[in-house]
Amino acid sequence: MALSTADLHSLVDFSKTSLTISLLAIAFNPTAWNIVARNEYKNKTITRILGGNARAGCYFLAVMIFSFGILRDSLYHRALEEQPRKAILPEPYATYVPAALFIVGQTLVITSTWALGITGTFLGDYFGILMDHRVEGFPFNILRDPMYVGSTMCFVAGALWYERPAGLLISLYVYIVYLIALRYEGPFTDKIYAKREEERAKGSKKQK
Numbered sequence: 001m002a003l004s005t006a007d008l009h010s011l012v013d014f015s016k017t018s019l020t021i022s023l024l025a026i027a028f029n030p031t032a033w034n035i036v037a038r039n040e041y042k043n044k045t046i047t048r049i050l051g052g053n054a055r056a057g058c059y060f061l062a063v064m065i066f067s068f069g070i071l072r073d074s075l076y077h078r079a080l081e082e083q084p085r086k087a088i089l090p091e092p093y094a095t096y097v098p099a100a101l102f103i104v105g106q107t108l109v110i111t112s113t114w115a116l117g118i119t120g121t122f123l124g125d126y127f128g129i130l131m132d133h134r135v136e137g138f139p140f141n142i143l144r145d146p147m148y149v150g151s152t153m154c155f156v157a158g159a160l161w162y163e164r165p166a167g168l169l170i171s172l173y174v175y176i177v178y179l180i181a182l183r184y185e186g187p188f189t190d191k192i193y194a195k196r197e198e199e200r201a202k203g204s205k206k207q208k
Contacts, residue, residue: 011165013083019166022079025072026174030181033065037126038188047127054127055119062122076170080158083166094160102157108150111139121147125192148178 013019040046046057089097113121115137119129139146152175159167 011084011086012169013166016079016082018075018079018082019170022072022075022170023173025068025075026170027177029065029068029072030177030185032068033061033123034181034184036061037123040123041126041192044127054129055124058119058122058124058127058129061127062118065122076155076167077158077162079170080162080164080167083164085163086165087163088160088165088168094163098157098160101153101160105150105153105157108139108143108146108153112147112150115140125189130193130196145178145182148182152178 036046040057040061044054046060047054050056050060087094115135116131118124119127120131120135125131139150143149152171155171155174156168159165159171
């Protein structure tokens with residue numbers, strides 16, 4: 001059965017400013033950090049500001065990304081509070097499903113951070129801090145981008161827990177934003193590591 005415009009407006013209040021702000025914040029984070037990181041790779045702006053210390057620059061960016069992530073989540077929950085409430089799942093699934101999604105999502109995010117470390121998680125490769133080998137353990141052995149998947153799952157969990165259909169729409173938007181970000185982030189990161197391997201190969205030839 002098709003969803004009419006009236007039905008959609010009964011589930012999502014597009015007039016709320018909090019919804020617009022939440023959507024802007026969600027798009028801002030990956031977009032801004034990709035721009036900042038690429039600038040850092042080319043111009044070393046943050047590194048130069050911090051006296052040439054690339055690791056300090058990466059930690060500074062990590063604090064910024066983490067802080068804006070908390071702000072984004074806060075704005076998302078504020079947006080949910082102002083949206084129409086409607087039961088999405090019957091009990092007890094209305095409790096069990098979002099709880100399970102949140103636990104699994106957080107597990108993916110936390111274990112990804114643990115496996116990559118601070119510099120690996122927060123774009124250290126753009127600062128010239130490269131990992132020795134590609135991380136292939138959990139959760140990267142089951143998902144290519146577990147952190148983004150886990151984050152999206154937490155957004156869905158929030159929508160289901162607070163019974164806000166608008167949250168499901170926002171979660172879909174989050175997923176699309178992440179997919180777009182990955183189309184730029186992934187190939188560029190691969191390019192950085194490919195360049196390192198080329199330099200290593202050249203160095204090996206010179207030694208011979």
